[in-house]
Amino acid sequence: MALRLRFCSQCAAPVDARRIEGRTRDVCSSCETVFYQNPLPVAACLVLNARHEVLLVKRRNAPHEGMWCLPIGFAETGETIGQAARRELKEETGIDGRIVRLLDADSSQSNFYGDLLIVTFELQKVGGVEEAGDDAEATSYFALDDLPPLAFVSNEKAIRFCAIAHEDEWAIQESFRRLNIGPHDEMASDALVRIIDERVGTIARLWLADVRSNPTTSSLERLDPGRLLELGSFILSQFSTWLKGGDGEDGLRRVSMTVGRELSDAGCALPDLISALMLLRKHVWTYVQSTGVWERPIEVYRVLELNRRIALFFDKVLFHTACGVAEAR
Numbered sequence: 280m281a282l283r284l285r286f287c288s289q290c291a292a293p294v295d296a297r298r299i300e301g302r303t304r305d306v307c308s309s310c311e312t313v314f315y316q317n318p319l320p321v322a323a324c325l326v327l328n329a330r331h332e333v334l335l336v337k338r339r340n341a342p343h344e345g346m347w348c349l350p351i352g353f354a355e356t357g358e359t360i361g362q363a364a365r366r367e368l369k370e371e372t373g374i375d376g377r378i379v380r381l382l383d384a385d386s387s388q389s390n391f392y393g394d395l396l397i398v399t400f401e402l403q404k405v406g407g408v409e410e411a412g413d414d415a416e417a418t419s420y421f422a423l424d425d426l427p428p429l430a431f432v433s434n435e436k437a438i439r440f441c442a443i444a445h446e447d448e449w450a451i452q453e454s455f456r457r458l459n460i461g462p463h464d465e466m467a468s469d470a471l472v473r474i475i476d477e478r479v480g481t482i483a484r485l486w487l488a489d490v491r492s493n494p495t496t497s498s499l500e501r502l503d504p505g506r507l508l509e510l511g512s513f514i515l516s517q518f519s520t521w522l523k524g525g526d527g528e529d530g531l532r533r534v535s536m537t538v539g540r541e542l543s544d545a546g547c548a549l550p551d552l553i554s555a556l557m558l559l560r561k562h563v564w565t566y567v568q569s570t571g572v573w574e575r576p577i578e579v580y581r582v583l584e585l586n587r588r589i590a591l592f593f594d595k596v597l598f599h600t601a602c603g604v605a606e607a608r
Contacts, residue, residue, distance in 0.1 A: 283296070283305065284305045284314055287307035287308075287309065287310060287312055288312075288314075289307065289310055289312050290307065290309050290310045290312075292307050292308050292309030292310065293307075293308050293309075294306065294307055294308065294314065295307075295308050299313060304316075316394075317394075318386065318393075318394035318395055318396040319353060319392055319393065319394065319395050319396070320353065320354040320360060320363075320395075320396050320398065321351060321352065321353055321354065321395050321396065321397045321398065322351070322352060322353075322354050322360050322361075322363035322364035322367055322398055322399075322400070323348075323349045323350065323351040323364070323367075323397055323398065323399040323400070323431075323433070323434065323437065324349055324350040324351070324364050324365075324367060324368040324376060324399070324400060324402050325349055325382060325399060325400065325401045325402065325437055325438065325441055326350075326368070326372075326374070326376060326401075326402050326403070326404055327401070327441070327445075328404075328420050330420075330422075331422075331423065331445070331449060332420035332421055332422050332423070333349075333420065333421055333423060333426070333438060333441075334349075334350070334372060334374075334409070334418060334419075334420050335347040335348060335349060335418070335419060335420075335421055335426075335427070335429075336348060336349070336350050336371050336372060336411065336415035336416075336417070336418050337411070337415060337416040337417040337418075337419075338414065338415070338416065338430060339414045339415060339416040340414045341391065342389065342390075342391040342392075342430070343430035343431075345416075346427075346428060346429065346430040347419075347421075347426075347427045347428070347429055347430065348429055348430040348431055348434050349399065349429075349431075349434045349437065349438075350367050350368045350371040350372055350415070351367060351371075351397070351431070351434070352366075352367035352370070352371070352413075360398050361378050361400065364376075364378065364398075364400045364402065365378070365402070367413075368402060369407070370412055370413040371411070371412055371413045371414070371415040371418075372407075372409055372410070372411070372412070372415065372418050373407050373408055373409055373410035373411075373412055373418075374404050374406065374407035374408065374409055375404070375405050375406040375407045376402030376403060376404055376405060377402060377403045377405045378400050378401075378402055379400070379401045379402060379403050380400070380401050380444070381398070381399075381400055382399045382400060382401050382437045382440050382441055382444070383397075383398075383399045383433065383436055383437040383440050384396065384397070384398045384399075385397045385399070385433040385436060385437075387431070387432070387433055397431070397433040399433065399434070399437035401441055401444075423438065423442050426438070446577075447575055447576045447577035447580075448576070450467055450577050450580075451467065451576065451577060451580045454466045454467035454468070454580070454584060455580075455584075466584065467577060467580055467581045467584055468581045468582075468584040468585035468588060470581065471567050471570075471581055471582070471585045472518065472519050472522060472585070472588075473519075474566075474567060474570055475515065475518060475519070475563060475566075475567065476516075476518075476519050478566060479512050479515045479516055480512060481566070482515060482559075482562050482563055482566050483508055483511040483512040483515060483559075484508065485562050485566070486511050486558055486559045486562045487504060487507055487508050487511060489558050489562065490507065490511075490555050490558060491504065491507075493554070493558065495550075495551065495554035496551045496554050496555045496558065497551065498546060498547050498548045498551040499542070499547055499551055499552075499555055501546070502542075502545055502547070510538050510541070510542070511559055513534060513538070514534060514535070514538060514556075514559065514596060515559070515563070517530060517531050517534050518563075518589075518592055521592060521595075522588065522592075528595075531592075531595055531596065531599065532595075532599045535595070535596045535598075535599030535600045535602075535603060536599050536600065536602055536603035536606065537603065538600055538603065539552070539599070539600035539601060539602065539603020539604040539605075539606070539607065540603040540604070540606060540607040541603075542604070543603065543604040543607035543608060544607055549601065549604050552600060552601075552604065553597060553601075556593060556596060556597055556600065557593075559593075560589060560590075560593045563589055564586065564589060567582070567585060568582065
């Protein structure tokens with residue numbers, strides 16, 4: 280609750296409570312000075328480590344003694360709110376920080392301090408060693424999904440905003456890591472792989488129409504279109520199986536060599552067969568691109584990641600199909 284003034288700080292005359300601008304304010308009865316009651320500015324700091332854990336401090340003093348919170352403290356005269364955040368971080372945790380972004384500005388009412396305006400910044404550690412100082416009893420990093428009870432609701436809100444701000448970035452990093460270590464858990468582009476799985480027939484029919492009219496695949500025009508459609512669908516159906524690993528590699532080799540042998544026996548020229556497979560790859564890529572508008576970073580990354588996976592898949596299909604053609608001859 281805000282303190283009420285009794286005497287004017289300018290002339291020492293008694294202060295009255297009057298309605299001004301729709302609110303009750305303290306006004307000097309003599310010099311008419313109006314004393315506005317404003318919330319206290321507070322700076323809070325959110326620092327993440329390489330494991331995406333957040334740095335918290337355990338409070339040594341009231342209010343909320345013994346509870347955990349973000350490094351936090353009052354801004355002082357002569358410093359900006361950003362400077363206050365960096366100072367509080369240094370005083371309470373021993374580390375230096377660089378402001379990355381403004382996360383939240385929140386109003387709060389404290390029985391201990393009155394009205395507060397809490398401004399929370401995300402900071403990046405640039406120096407120092409984590410060590411409790413000032414009014415902090417301890418410091419520790421916590422996983423975002425395993426936080427202790429926090430002293431301030433505004434801290435909980437800022438941490439949620441931070442997780443949302445990093446959502447795409449972290450998803451891309453994790454998916455890229457999985458892309459480089461092999462097929463394991465869900466990857467960012469798996470959602471697009473499922474679209475291909477569900478639309479194998481549609482993509483194959485678009486490909487068939489192209490193959491039967493394209494001058495680079497003229498030797499395939501005399502083949503039975505129903506069988507050609509089956510072969511195109513057969514190859515596409517191997518994509519998700521191959522991505523999952525296991526015997527997918529052997530299965531892809533067997534399917535591709537079978538297609539190569541059959542089309543060679545039917546009189547398909549190797550250049551035409553290579554062109555047909557490149558057209559199939561094109562139609563997969565074109566169809567996926569037509570399914571959405573790619574604006575968010577994670578959406579763009581999904582498409583780029585999928586493109587790499589499609590390229591690797593069709594490289595193997597081309598090689599094994601050519602081996603099938605060579606074996607048939």
